[in-house]
Amino acid sequence: MSSAAQHLPSESPARGAKNGRTGKAVLAGAVAVGLLAAGGGTFSKWSDSEAVASDDKVATGELSLALDQGATWTDGNDKPIDINTYKVVPGDTVKLKVSPIIQAEGENLKATLALELPANLQSVIGKYVDYTLQIDGLSDTNNDKVYEVTEANDGKPVDVVAAFTWKADSVTGDQGQNVPAQPVKGFNLVLDQSV
Missing domain, CATH: 2.60.40 (Immunoglobulin-like)
Structure with missing residues (x-):
């Protein structure tokens, strides 16, 4: 039996870097979705709008x-x-x-x-x-x-x-007589x- 130190196999540098980039991308995506949902963007449920009484006018008396x-x-x-x-x-x-x-x-x-x-x-x-x-x-x-x-x-x-x-x-008597105009x-x- 050898007395040399045993080393566990480590991940290759290419694989470790890939996992780190993936984690950062997921984290960045989660932050972006959170910002959109907080009102900073246009992320929302479906909606629609229609103009109502667009040709009507009002006047005062x-x-x-x-x-x-x-x-x-x-x-x-x-x-x-x-x-x-x-x-x-x-x-x-x-x-x-x-x-x-x-x-x-x-x-x-x-x-x-x-x-x-x-x-x-x-x-x-x-x-x-x-x-x-x-x-x-x-x-x-x-x-x-x-x-x-x-x-x-x-x-x-x-x-x-x-x-x-x-x-x-x-x-x-003579009250109120000759009162000037x-x-x-x-x-x-x-x-x-x-x-």
């Missing part, structure tokens, strides 16, 4: 007011007056009349129409002056001088009549969409 003529004033008997020269006395009524055309386009459009008063007139409403508002063709369901507008009113004129009556029992600018028709 309109909510606006147009005044063809200015406001007019009448007395309590509907006789035309010049508000700049008319002198009121306790018990008198003067009426402001205007007829705007409402543009209200929109399938589910709901809005309100109201009359905004000048600040100096607002300050005497209730104490010295009674105020009523009537807008023909619209309804005031809450009785708060705010009228409802819908698409049914589109393109139609409405008659707005605001009546102001100086309460006869609001003054005594007060400006009545600041009336505004306000059309607001209801959300």
Whole structure:
């Protein structure tokens, strides 16, 4: 028996290199698939898409007011007056009349129409002056001088009549006499969409 060291046969250099390259290729492939699956590429299940309503269009409606003529004033008997020269006395009524055309386009459009008063007139409403508002063709369901507008009113004129009556029992003696003319600018028709 020989006392020389025994060596196990080793793989040939060509075979060992081949196995190493194969292992690295498998590892690189696994990493690439992992990256694709993580969202970095286009690897996915089958899918499809179709254009829907590609030729359809959408447009907006309109909510606006147009005044063809200015406001007019009448007395309590509907006789035309010049508000700049008319002198009121306790018990008198003067009426402001205007007829705007409402543009209200929109399938589910709901809005309100109201009359905004000048600040100096607002300050005497209730104490010295009674105020009523009537807008023909619209309804005031809450009785708060705010009228409802819908698409049914589109393109139609409405008659707005605001009546102001100086309460006869609001003054005594010579109170309120010879008061200088007060400006009545600041009336505004306000059309607001209801959300």
